[in-house]
Amino acid sequence: MNIKLAFDIYGTIINTSGIKDVLKNHTGSKTKDFIGLWRTKQLEYSFRRAAMDLYVNFDTVTDQALQFTCDELDVSLNEYQRAQIIDSYRSLPKFDDTDDSLQNLKNKGFSINAFSNGSMQSLKALFKNNSLDKIFEKSISLENKQVFKPSRSAYYYLLNELNAEAQEVCLISGNPFDIIGAANCGIKTIWLNRKASTFDPWEIKPDYTVKSLNEIIKVLGQE
Template sequence: MKTLAFDVYGTLINPQSIVLEVEKFDAQKAVCLVDIWRSKQLEYTFRRGLMKQYANFGQCTREALDFACLQTEVKLNDTQKKQLIDAYQYLPAFGEVKESLTELKEDGHRLFAFSNGTKNAVETVLKNAGILGFFEGIVSVDGIKTFKPNPAVYQHLIDTTKTERSQTWLISGNSFDVIGAVNFGLKAAWIKRNPSILLDPWGIEPTETISSLGELKSCIKK
């Protein structure tokens, strides 16, 4: 039995589907806006973590949207921005997620959602995606007021789940998260859904690299 900690956005949940919502307001610039929005969303967590000026992931998301609108010159009013923020609660899971989580649960592993998002926000998106019931619990960085990849976040995971580093896997589609976990001493599976994405050349490698969650079961048996 292993403890499996799943990142949420970009790993279980597909944030790029928000493009469809943005297209309702500006179809031409939707993809560009969403790319900037996601990039700034993560950048703001990194910067706030370094500055020790914590604001929850929801605030980082709103501020990143404001920046993306300014950068792309897409003019949205407060109601339209709220509509996009609210859409984050209804993002879908990637196609293979339910089947894969079912198999891992049946194998007796402990499954946790492990996210930069607040516990309430993560619970809502997982429930709406139909996968909340697979998880023993939700571990949120909000409990310690900082963000991945701060080592304190991975210690928080170990403390909360009451498990050993050697028995804990991080599963993430985000390379910065994988590098942070391996640096801390966890095993980590990087879900490389897009073959063109590169791992940062820091000399820190994932324990396993897979193209979808469906490959995880065989990896953790090694």
């Protein structure tokens, strides 16, 4: 039971689709496409910046991806609307299975940690708005290391912050790129596949796949 758990936040604990209600007011019938393209570009920009060794704060990545999406889908936002949307990104809701599953894991003695590309300020706001500010032992923001997942240095930073070897850490993420990135550094992985998504057909697979956070405790019992 020495395994330390690191939870990805956006797309794993926090539901990025939760921005829908705010966007609907500004993007109408384009809302679904808008959310999809914004998230896709946000990730693409973080991958490219990781490859380019050209860091900016993740809030800037999110904002530039929003600008691209507006330009591409011909949506016009004034400064106030834009600020309102970015602000809503800091009060996105958690997934329904979060509270019980994290508490159960904590009760079983697991060390529960957050590990995210997100800026420390945004993570703090998200946790506060979702009453998650007491649950994590450590909140590890890659802002402090100035890198993005899935670069190797992101996962080495995680190990360093947890003071652990790769085989003592298990990453739980809903994002296949994160699972592959962590596994690439020897870290154990659990892919949270909530929506029967397609995993990338690379040469690297998750150690376990679960459909909800509640299943993690069963999986870890097998270790």
